[in-house]
Every structure is written in C-alpha cells, then in structure tokens.
Amino acid sequence: MEEKQVATTSELNMSERFMNKVFNEFGGNISGELRISDYQQQLVQGYFIVIDKSLKMGEEKRLHKNAYNDDHKYDNTLPMTWNNVNLNELALDVVHYARLGLDMMEPNHLFPIPFKNKSTGKYDITLMPGYNGIKYIANNYALVKPKDVRIELVHKNDHFKPIKKSRGNDIETYEFDITDPFDRGEIIGGFGYIEYDDERKNELIMMSMKDILKRKPQYASVEFWGGQTTEWKNKKKETVQKDGWLEEMCTKTLIREVYSPKHIPRDPKKVDDSYQYMKQQELRMQAITEDVQQAIDVEANSIPFEEEAQAEPQQLTEPVPKQSVPESEPKETVSNNRQKNKKTTNPQVEKQEQPVEDEIDQLGDAMFEGSGTAAGPTF
DSSP, rough: OOOHHHHHHHHHHHHHHHHHHHHHOOSTTTTOOOOHHHHHHHHHHHOOOHHHHHHHHHHHHHHHHHHHHSSSSGOOSSSSSSGGGGGHHHHHHHHHHHHHHTTTTTTTTTTEEEEETTTEEEEEEEEEEEEHHHHHHHHBBSOOOOOOOEEEEEEESSSSEEEBBBBTBBBBBEEOOOOOOTTOOOOEEEEEEOSSSSSSGHHHHHHHHHHHHHSSSSOOHHHHHHHEEEEEETTTTEEEOEEEETTHHHHHHHHHTTTTTSSSSOOOOOOHHHHHHHHHHHHHHTOOOOOHHHHHHHHOSSOOOOOOOOOOOOOOOOOOEEEEEEEEOOOOOOHHHHHHOOSOOOOOOOOOOOOOOGGGSOOOOOOOGGGSOOOOOOO
16 A cells, blocks of 8 residues: 555656646746646646556566567666656657647547667657647648548549649549449559638649558558568467558558648748747658658557667667757746757667567557557557
C-alpha cells in the first residue's frame, strides 16, 4: 500500500513538473501574464496522459527486447521513464502544437515519438501530426478553405475517367464507378478531388501505383506494406508471409499528397510561429532516416525504433537541431536559454534502428481501431 502511494505521489510530481515547464514556455509577454487559453490547457493535460501511457508501453517493450537479445551488450539500459525524458525540449514542442490546436486524445491527430539521444543520455520525444492532424492543419491554414476533399483508391476493375479543363469545360472533374465491389482487382492508383465553392477552382490530383510506391520507404515494414518477413517463434526465426495493410498505406500516401501546401495553399496571413516550427520539425525528422520516418507515419506510437542487434551498428545522419521561436520579452524560458547557448555543432543522436518485425503488430493502440482486435491503421 505504501509503495502504491509513493508511485502515485511521484506521478503527480511529474505531472506538476510537466505542466510547470509548459506554462513557463506559454508565458513570455512583458506583464508576465500566462498566455494560455482554457482549451490549450486542456490539450496540454491530454498530452501528458498520452505520453505517460506511451512511456509505460515503451518501457515494457524495452525490457521484452532486452530479455530476448542473444548478446546483452546490445541491451538498451536506459529506462523509459519521465526522469529520462528531455523535458525542456518536450515543453517547447507542446507549446507549439497546443497553439496549433492538435489534440493528442483524438484519433490520429498527434503522436509522441521517442528517440534516444546519445549526447544527453535521455529520450527526446518529438510530436508528429497524424492523418487527421494533417487535414486539420490544412483546413485551418488554407488560403481558400475547400468545401470538400475526396480520397479514393482505383482498382483494376473500377471505372475511372478524369475530365480535365478544356475549351467549353471550365470545371475539372472525373467519372468514378466501382463496377464489381466484391472483385475490384489489384490497386492501380488513386486520386484526390478538392472541391471549392467556386467550382472553377476544383482540382483533381491523380497518382499511379508507381507514384505511390515511389514514396514507399526503402526499409518499409512488411507488417504494413505486405511481403515476407521473419518472426521469432520459440526463440527461432521463421519466414512468414504478411498481407499487410496495403490499401491503408496507399490511402495514407494520397492524404499526405492531396493535403500538402502544393495542392491546398496556405494563407501567409495565417501562418504563424507554431506552423513554421511544425514544418521545421518535419524537416528534422526527414533528416534522420527514411525508414524511421515510415515508422512515424504509419505506426505513430511511443515505442523507440529498434532492430535486432547487428555486429557493427552504424551511425545515422545527424538530425537538424530544434530551433526555438523568439519570445516577445527577455523572460528566462527554455527556448530563450537554448537560443543564447546555441552550439555550432549538431547533437548526435544514437542510432535509430529498424523496428523488430515480430513486435510491430503489438505496437500502440492509437493507430488501430477496435478493442482487443487486430484492426487496420486508422485515418
């Protein structure tokens, strides 16, 4: 009973530390008044709940993987707990994403992605928008908000005919019909259709299967894209065939393309510091590795990405360091201090490894629908 009370008190203290760090970053005007709305405070509380749950899941996976390592010199000996999280960096991230209005408690809005930082000996937790978060941001920052956006995959037996603008036709549109819903054939591509009140602005975006697969990472997980993989059964490797979630992965690719600023331009008057910060974070994640980015896009869970230990682990490209947004007054905050003490070299991040194939289907319930069942990634 006493141990339970100690654990509860520790958790409350960590919650208080987290909130205080975030509130300190939200402050920054000359009067020292806290610039955080009730809604933003609610979002921050939700961030703590989800990240706390993710850390507990990550710790279970860390211990599980260590136990199955043949050579324990490759064990991850850093417990995934709040005491080992870079809270200063996380607080700054939380401020910006709360200002964007992304809700971590909503499906596929925002996900915590932990990385083990070799130089600090702590976990950096990066926040990355999910599919619904991407849609939310695109609509909120759009120069002209679309009336509707439709995303469809086209199968071999479907009827699809694009109708482009031409002499006598001012509206870009299409014909689409599922001729046999129970035998549509293989996926041959997909399209997105953006509709506006002024129909002359409507846009049809088409992607062939070749275009979609160009965006498939080199080390994409077969758990999602399908194919052969190895699994541990009775401490032995076995080759198995995975159906994967190809339709969901193709749909994800379409969503990212259609909702990008290329097709839904952002309003410069609406683009603020938090939006720019989010774009910097996306560039930073792309600089790590393509396969880790795939894990972020698809798995969007809180487990650090690891692969089975290799004889000679390789160092990945160093990520772009996080940059802070200037505050309106010289108050001592994490972001201000970081700007003052900015180093000329990038911090080294410990090798981010490929996820263990037999663990991927057990990762984060945030990306799956249903309870206790194997469902596909949500959108």
